Amino acid sequence: MRILALPRGKTKNKREKFLREIYENIILPYELSDGYEEEVVGEFENKFEEEHFHNFISFVKPKAQILDLACGDGRHTLKLSDNMEHVIAFDISPKNLKKARRKCLKKNVSYVKGSMLNLPFRPQTFDGVWFSQAFEYIPPDLRESFLKQLNHILKTNGMSFMSVETWMNTNTLTSLKELLSDFKLFCYWKFLKRKPLIWGEFLYYCAPRGAAERFSGWHYHVHTDKHTLRKLLDNYGFIIKRMDVKCGYIYLLVVKS
Ligand SMILES: C[S@@+](CC[C@H](N)C(=O)[O-])C[C@H]1O[C@@H](n2cnc3c(N)ncnc32)[C@H](O)[C@@H]1O
Structure with a gap:
């Protein structure tokens, strides 16, 4: 399986080498965790996620083919499969796929292991793509290629849900604090640790949250803002139907035009 749409063999530059390291780093916490992300199996993170879910379900046809992209431990796969004809649960982490199964x-659920940066699906396969809490693993320089692939696999008028991690908040002071925290981490890794980061990227320290989580160490994430996202989505042929900035995420429902 190719994780990145980068050439195999020798890495050409520092950035490519870094991206390969990052992709090993990303799956570690998931591979080392035994628990589920939610306390109650199948619960929603908050009322915004729940509202977007119901909007998504009512927009796509009942006979829909759905991709739960970066499905994690299957939190939403379960709910999607109750409402849809067929769901493909797709993730890079074998452990998470096992939990989802x-x-x-x-x-009506199939499980596929693979990378969202190199999607193995034919054009116009899905009526809907549910993409929750994984945009933070798409490096800024690979966003365009990702959105292009997402556009290809969706049918015309197909819908995608996305929850995109952000420093933005409804409260200006909280937004500035989050932005400053991202900026400090970015500067630390870029200028002190000399990693070839692009603005938005950072590594933060993850401590185990309980006995079921054994990973501790630095973990990669990317944050973005709604203006950047709006521009990108527009460039790649997506019409924004709903956008909410809440609880550290930009919640979006977009339609392929
Ligand atoms: C925070 S979890 C979100 C899981 C689920 N969508 C949810 O909302 O509960 C992020 C998931 O993204 C997956 N992931 C990270 N990078 C990936 C990649 N390149 N391709 C596919 N899955 C990836 C991780 O393995 C993990 O399961």
């Missing part, structure tokens, strides 16, 4: 013992 255990959670959704259903006939």
Whole structure:
């Protein structure tokens, strides 16, 4: 499996080498965790996620083919499969796919291991793509290629949900604090540790949250803002139907035009 749409073999530059390291770093916390992300199996993170879910379900047809992209431990796969004809649960982490399979013992779910940066699906395959809490793993220089692939695999008028991690908040002071925190981490890794970061990227320290989580160490994330996102989505043929900035995420419902 190719994780990145980068050439195999020798890495050409520092950035490519860094991206390869990052992709090993990204799956570690998931591979080392035994628990589920949510306390109650299948619960929503908050009321915004729940509202977007119901909007998504009512927009796509009941006979829909759905991709749960970066499905994690299957938190939403379970709910999607209750409402849809067929769901493909897709993730890079074998451990998370195993958990999702255990959670959704259903006939209308298939499980595929792969990288969202190199999607293995034919053009116009899906009526809907559910993409929750994983945009933070798409490096800024690979966003365009990712959105292009997302556009290809969606049918015309197909819908995608996205929750995109951000420093933005409804409160200006909180936004500035978050932005400053991102900026400090960015400067630390870029100028002191000399990693070839692009603005938006940072590594933060992850401490285990309980006995089921054994990973501790630095973990890669990217933050973006709604203006950058709006411009990107517009360039790649997506019409924004709904956008909310809440609880550290930009919640979006977009339609392929
Ligand atoms: C924070 S979890 C979100 C899981 C789920 N969508 C949810 O909302 O509960 C992020 C997921 O993205 C997956 N992931 C990270 N990079 C990936 C990649 N390149 N391709 C596919 N999945 C990836 C991780 O393995 C993890 O399961």
